[in-house]
Amino acid sequence: MIVNKLIIKNYRNFIEAEAELNESLNIFIGDNGQGKTNLMESIYVASIGRTFRLNSESELINFNEKKSRIEIHIRKNNYNIKIEIILEKNKKKIVLINGVKLEKTSEMIGILNNVIFTPDDMKIIKGSPIERRRFVNIDISQIKPKYKYLLSKYKKVTTERNIILKNYYTKYENKDIISIWNDYLVNIGTEITFYRNEFINNLKKYAVNIYSKISGNKEEFDLLYSSNIGNINNLTKDEVKSIFYKKIKDNFENEITRGTSMFGPHKDDILIKIDGKECKYFGSQGQQRSAILALKLAEIEIIKDETGSYPILLLDDVLSELDNKRKKYLIKHIEGIQTIITTTDDHELSILTENFNKKNFYINRGKIRNITN
Ligand SMILES: Nc1ncnc2c1ncn2[C@@H]1O[C@H](COP(=O)(O)OP(=O)(O)OP(=O)(O)O)[C@@H](O)[C@H]1O
Ligand SMILES: [Mg+2]
Incomplete structure (x- = not known):
């Protein structure tokens, strides 16, 4: 399974953003508070139907808007699948798969599989x-x-x-x-x-x-x-x-x-x-x-x-927490698995992933720019 494209509208601090993802490695670089975790979260929501953060659903919608939308295009078993989530204040969320509305949100689980790793996951051990x-x-x-x-x-x-x-x-x-x-x-x-x-x-x-x-x-x-x-x-x-x-x-x-x-x-x-x-x-x-x-x-x-296929791997800012040997092991391990890595500092990551098939993106105040050269 591969995520090809992501379009988000009025989702948290993103007013309108789009990214065509690489089938292998995708690096999103940005300073603190620019929208990196929000972007990961939007993919997670399209996978599980709810956020991994503690917020309520209405908080996913941009502060100044009433309605938000996540659209994700995936390729799975030679089929193209479009997942759409529509969030509206004080209303039940709507999930559409290839334009067909699901009766229950839970029916979407298993279409877009993900494994996410955020610094917050330490609570799995410590909590x-x-x-x-x-x-x-x-x-x-x-x-x-x-x-x-x-x-x-x-x-x-x-x-x-x-x-x-x-x-x-x-x-x-x-x-x-x-x-x-x-x-x-x-x-x-x-x-x-x-x-x-x-x-x-x-x-x-x-x-x-x-x-x-x-x-x-x-x-x-x-x-x-x-x-x-x-x-x-x-x-x-x-x-x-x-x-x-x-x-x-x-x-x-x-x-x-x-x-x-x-x-x-x-x-x-x-x-x-x-x-x-x-x-x-x-x-x-x-x-x-x-x-x-x-x-x-x-x-x-x-x-x-x-x-039968790998999930998408979402690594939110976890590299900075690992020592060099562990970083190298992780980077080597993820080759062949579609991955999104967010980072505040791309220097070290670009050395570690030097020969990788990858795309680099820059996130700034809720805007995504492809900076792959
Ligand atoms: N509903 C919302 N509407 C508008 N902005 C929001 C909403 N929810 C959160 N934000 C803002 O989104 C911004 C970016 O958050 P995010 O957690 O994605 O940052 P980040 O790039 O991951 O930063 P860090 O490197 O510190 O983890 C925050 O400043 C936050 O105030
Ligand atoms: Mg973050």
Whole structure:
């Protein structure tokens, strides 16, 4: 899959901008606050349907406008596909694929696959388990359409079940209906756990190798899905379900007291280890950065395995954070993968990518200029 062209209108600080991308490397150079991250974000929105930042949807529209538009042309499996997103203040966003309006935004997921790496991604290591669950949720959703559906169903189940737990002794009928919600929780929860465990095991296969190369074969990387019902590796779905049921049964009074579902994938975590120690607590800054890099590069390979083609790689200002050896490894690794790199300083990057097939762009106050010579 290749992104050929990007047209954005009234998107954040871009009033009208267009870029024809190279099928290999694209470097966007610009000072702070000129629109580099905004540009990456527009591609991400055309991929996932929402931003990776904390902003609300209406904040994506230029401050002085009411309507914004992202148009992206991609080439995939010998077909040309046009993705259009129309954002309007106080209205539901509209997504069109080759001019046909989608009923649900979620239907767009999987058309334009991306892997994004921003300095903010350090929170995958440093942050709470929520950040790691979000990371796997977004990634699995890109390759397994059913997963997203299961997640939204599971969310409804935990919400409903929690209401019943909170009022358990005040409504007589709760004693009858709780078992239905237990079944939902266990069945959907186990499906989600299996998707995630498989994804993490696949990710691990690539990431271990990549990390080893990044660290010059000096350090060992490990990745583990940590289910809060216990060790689930090598168990069948039925075995996991019976452990899950037992956990609920043994802790039922506790759940009622707390008024919340204490077990299930909404409480799970992913352990990232270097030389046997948890990276979150014992990893140095450089090791943590390398761990994220290994995860992101492994993710690219998984998307390729699942979909048959590489996703677009978006590297937002991450080079400056890496030491020289790691920079060189990363640049070498991305050859053959369509990549967008943003940078404030192009000097070092131009040396590192000297013989690359590439295009350079300059971003200044929401305007894009192709400066490839
Ligand atoms: N809805 C909006 N309308 C207009 N401008 C906006 C909107 N949202 C954000 N901006 C502006 O866009 C500008 C560029 O932001 P962006 O994060 O893309 O910069 P950047 O080039 O990535 O900078 P840095 O190098 O510091 O990361 C900011 O000054 C911000 O105020
Ligand atoms: Mg930025």
